[in-house]
Amino acid sequence: MKNFEFYNPVRILFGKGSISKISLHIPEGVPVLLVYGGGSIKKNGIYEQVIQALGTTEFYEYPGVQPNPVYEQLMPALNVIREKKIGFILAVGGGSVIDGAKFLAAAACYTGDDPWDILSKHAEVRNALPLGAVLTLPATGTEMNGNSVISRLSVNHKLAFGSTAVMPVFSVLDPEVTYSLPKNQIANGIIDAYIHVIEQYLTYPSMAEVQDRFAESLLMILRSTGSKVFADAKPDYNNMANFMWAATNALNTSISMGVTTDWSTHTIGHELTVLYGFDHAVSLAIVLPGVMTHLSMKREQKMLQYAERIWGISSFDHQAAIMESIRLTEDFFRCLGVKTRLSDYGIGAEVIGKVMDQLRSHDVNALGGAKDLTIDDIPAILSSRI
Numbered sequence: 344m345k346n347f348e349f350y351n352p353v354r355i356l357f358g359k360g361s362i363s364k365i366s367l368h369i370p371e372g373v374p375v376l377l378v379y380g381g382g383s384i385k386k387n388g389i390y391e392q393v394i395q396a397l398g399t400t401e402f403y404e405y406p407g408v409q410p411n412p413v414y415e416q417l418m419p420a421l422n423v424i425r426e427k428k429i430g431f432i433l434a435v436g437g438g439s440v441i442d443g444a445k446f447l448a449a450a451a452c453y454t455g456d457d458p459w460d461i462l463s464k465h466a467e468v469r470n471a472l473p474l475g476a477v478l479t480l481p482a483t484g485t486e487m488n489g490n491s492v493i494s495r496l497s498v499n500h501k502l503a504f505g506s507t508a509v510m511p512v513f514s515v516l517d518p519e520v521t522y523s524l525p526k527n528q529i530a531n532g533i534i535d536a537y538i539h540v541i542e543q544y545l546t547y548p549s550m551a552e553v554q555d556r557f558a559e560s561l562l563m564i565l566r567s568t569g570s571k572v573f574a575d576a577k578p579d580y581n582n583m584a585n586f587m588w589a590a591t592n593a594l595n596t597s598i599s600m601g602v603t604t605d606w607s608t609h610t611i612g613h614e615l616t617v618l619y620g621f622d623h624a625v626s627l628a629i630v631l632p633g634v635m636t637h638l639s640m641k642r643e644q645k646m647l648q649y650a651e652r653i654w655g656i657s658s659f660d661h662q663a664a665i666m667e668s669i670r671l672t673e674d675f676f677r678c679l680g681v682k683t684r685l686s687d688y689g690i691g692a693e694v695i696g697k698v699m700d701q702l703r704s705h706d707v708n709a710l711g712g713a714k715d716l717t718i719d720d721i722p723a724i725l726s727s728r729i
C-alpha cells in the first residue's frame with residue numbers, strides 16, 4: 344500500500360428530518376446565499392423545509408444552476424456575494440448545484456484576474472467561503488469531497504478542480520428528499536457512483552485489502568440495492584438510504600487512499616458531454632466498457648479480481664472471464680435504461696477526431712492516474728463504442 348494522508352472533515356447529517364438541523368451548523372450573524380437549480384426543490388417541498396430550518400437567518404437566493412454547471416451562469420452570483428456580504432453558501436440540489444456552490448465559494452476568495460484560472464490553470468485554492476449542502480440526488484459524492492466540475496460554454500471546456508477548502512462544513516443526506524427523482528436520474532446516480540468505485544479500484548494491485556474489500560462491497564450494494572431502488576414502484580426508505588450512503592462513500596476518497604486510481608473514463612466522458620450534451624453518467628456508461636476492454640491485458644490481475652468477486656466468474660481462460668465481466672457490467676447499465684453505444688445516439692466515427700481535438704485543446708496527453716493510457720489510445724476505445 345502506498346503512503347497516504349486522509350482528511351475528511353465533512354459533517355454528515357443523515358436521515359429523515361435532518362434538514363431541520365442545518366442552522367445549528369451555520370455560523371451565526373452572517374448572511375447566507377441559498378444556491379439551487381432549475382426548480383425541482385420548489386415542487387417537492389424541500390425548499391419549504393430549508394426555509395423553515397433557516398428560521399431568522401438572513402439569506403439571499405441564487406437559483407438556476409444548470410445540470411453540468413456553467414461558469415457563465417454562475418459568475419453573476421459573485422456580485423450578490425460581494426454586495427450582500429455573504430458569509431456562508433448553502434447549496435440545495437444535486438451534484439451540479441453543489442459543484443456550482445463550491446466554485447462560487449472558491450471564486451469569492453480568489454485574488455487573481457479570472458476565477459476560471461482555478462480550473463484552466465490549476466490556480467491553487469487556499470481560501471473559500473464556508474459552504475453546506477442539502478443533497479437531493481445520490482450520485483456524485485461531491486457532498487463529501489473537495490471536487491467540483493464546471494463547464495465554460497464560450498470555450499467548450501468542462502474541467503475539474505479540487506481543494507480541501509471547498510469541502511462542505513456539513514451535508515444533509517435525507518433519503519426522503521430523493522423520492523421525487525425521475526427514474527432516469529436514479530439510473531444516472533447508480534451508474535455514476537458505480538463508475539467512481541471502478542475508477543479507484545480497477546487498476547493495479549496495491550496490496551490494499553481494506554480499500555479493495557470496501558470498494559467491492561460498494562459495487563455489490565450499488566448493483567443489488569441500486570437495482571431495487573430503480574425497480575421500486577414506490578420509494579422504499581431503507582433501499583434509498585443504502586443507495587444514498589453507498590454513493591457518498593463511493594467518492595469521499597476513502598477507497599482511493601494508498602492505491603493507484605484512474606479517472607480516464609471520466610476524462611473522456613466529460614468531452615462527450617461537452618460535445619453532445621450527454622448526462623454525466625450516460626457518457627461514462629458509453630466509455631467504460633471501451634476502456635475496460637482496451638486495458639484488459641495490462642490490468643489483467645485486477646480485472647480478474649473484479650470478474651470473480653463481483654460477478655462470480657472464474658475460468659482458466661482469463662481473458663474470457665474478463666470479457667464476460669465487461670459484458671455483464673454493460674448489461675447492468677442497459678437494464679437501468681441507459682443506452683451504452685454511441686450509435687444508439689446517432690453518433691459515428693466522427694466522434695474520434697472531435698474528442699481528440701478537445702483533449703489536445705487542454706493539453707491532455709496521458710489520461711488517468713494509472714499512466715497506461717494516452718491520447719493515442721482514444722481511437723481504439725471510441726471506435727469499439729460506436
Ligand code: NZQ
Pocket residue numbers: 379380381382383384387408409410411412436437438439440442479480481482483484485488490491492520521522523524525528531532535594609623
Ligand atoms: O436543477 P433541478 O431543478 O434541481 O433538477 C435536477 C436536474 O435537472 C434534478 N434533480 C435533482 N434532485 C432532484 C431532481 N429532480 C427531482 N427530485 C430531486 N430530488 O436532476 C437533474 C440533474 O441534476 P444534477 O445535479 O445535474 O445531477 P448530478 O447529481 O448527477 O450531478 C452531475 C454533475 O456533477 C459532476 C458532473 O460532471 C456533472 O456536472 N460531478 C461531480 C463530481 C464531484 N464534484 O465530485 C464527481 C462526478 O464524477 C461528476 O463529474
Ligand code: ZN
Pocket residue numbers: 483535539609623
Ligand atoms: Zn462521475
